Amino acid sequence: xxxxxxxxxxxxxxxxxxxxxxxxxxxxxxxxxxxxxxxxxxxxxxxxxxxxxxxxxxxxxxxxxxxxxxxxxxxxxxxxxxxxxxxxxxxxxxxxxxxxxxxxxxxxxxxxxxxxxxxxxxxxxxxxxxxxxxxxxxxxxxxxxxxxxxxxxxxxxxxxxxxxxxxxxxxxxxxxxxxxxxxxxxxxxxxxxxxxxxxxxxxxxxxxxxxxxxx
Numbered sequence: 001x002x003x004x005x006x007x008x009x010x011x012x013x014x015x016x017x018x019x020x021x022x023x024x025x026x027x028x029x030x031x032x033x034x035x036x037x038x039x040x041x042x043x044x045x046x047x048x049x050x051x052x053x054x055x056x057x058x059x060x061x062x063x064x065x066x067x068x069x070x071x072x073x074x075x076x077x078x079x080x081x082x083x084x085x086x087x088x089x090x091x092x093x094x095x096x097x098x099x100x101x102x103x104x105x106x107x108x109x110x111x112x113x114x115x116x117x118x119x120x121x122x123x124x125x126x127x128x129x130x131x132x133x134x135x136x137x138x139x140x141x142x143x144x145x146x147x148x149x150x151x152x153x154x155x156x157x158x159x160x161x162x163x164x165x166x167x168x169x170x171x172x173x174x175x176x177x178x179x180x181x182x183x184x185x186x187x188x189x190x191x192x193x194x195x196x197x198x199x200x201x202x203x204x205x206x207x208x209x210x211x212x213x214x215x
Contacts, residue, residue, distance in 0.1 A: 005167055008042040009133030016140045016160055020102055023092040025085045025152045029078045032156050032163070036073035039166045040066060065177055069169060072181035077159055077188055084192035085152055088199040095147035102147055109139050130167050137164040150205050151195045155188065 015035050022028050044066035047059070095102040117124075117132045138161055145157035162184050169177055199205055202213055 002042075002046055002167075004046060005039070005042050006130055006133065008038055009130070009137060009164070009167065011038060012164065013133055013136045013140060016137050016144065016164075017106060019156075019160065020095065020106065020140065020144045020147070021099065023094060024090060025092075025150060025156070026082065026090050028153060028156045029081045029085065032081070032159055033074045033078040035160065036077070036163050036166075037070065039163055040070035040073055043166070043169075044070065068178055069166070069181065072185060073159075073163060073166070076185050080185060080188045080192055081152065081155060081159070084196060088152075088196055089205055091150045091152070091205045093148065093150055093153070096149055097147050102143065105143055106140055109143070110136070113139070134164050134167060137161075149207050151191075151198070151207055151210075152205060154207070155191045155195070158191075159184075159188070 012035050015031055015038075019028055019031055022031065044063070047062050047066055097105075113132070113136055121129075141157055141160045141164065144160070145154050148154055148157065169180075195205070198210055202210055204210075
């Protein structure tokens, strides 16, 4: 397990908490880009500082893969979402259940997971410790997605979940990573296309209102 990446994931968890209180879609997209940059750059710098690696073909491929991850996650994906927002509306909204209830749920999640991990930590294999911050990010992100009505913010939440899974990319075969990133961005393109036409059809960016109009 990369210890720097482990702590970087907790930074990612902090930014995911911040996302729960951000109202603007554009600000959320900027935060998504920052999150992806932090995680991917940690992997990139770790490769460069790994003294066990030499300037051979395998090292070049690893470095190139890390840069591709950064480009697709921190540049392409946010750009797709940003274009979608500029073509529709930079909607602002608070969590549907209110700020106080959102804070309570997040606090319970953090406290509960902290207790569980402290209890099982002594018997947890070192390579599985990385699951602690990953699960924390995913659970907070799940709260974020469920408490938002703007489809663009939900799409941002799905991208945050994908960013939380980046530690697994380090273990994946290098040839698999580019197709995975392409699929993720294809999903973003399809999502933005659907949201754009939904906005043109109904004039609002609200999943609940779309549901009412369709029924």
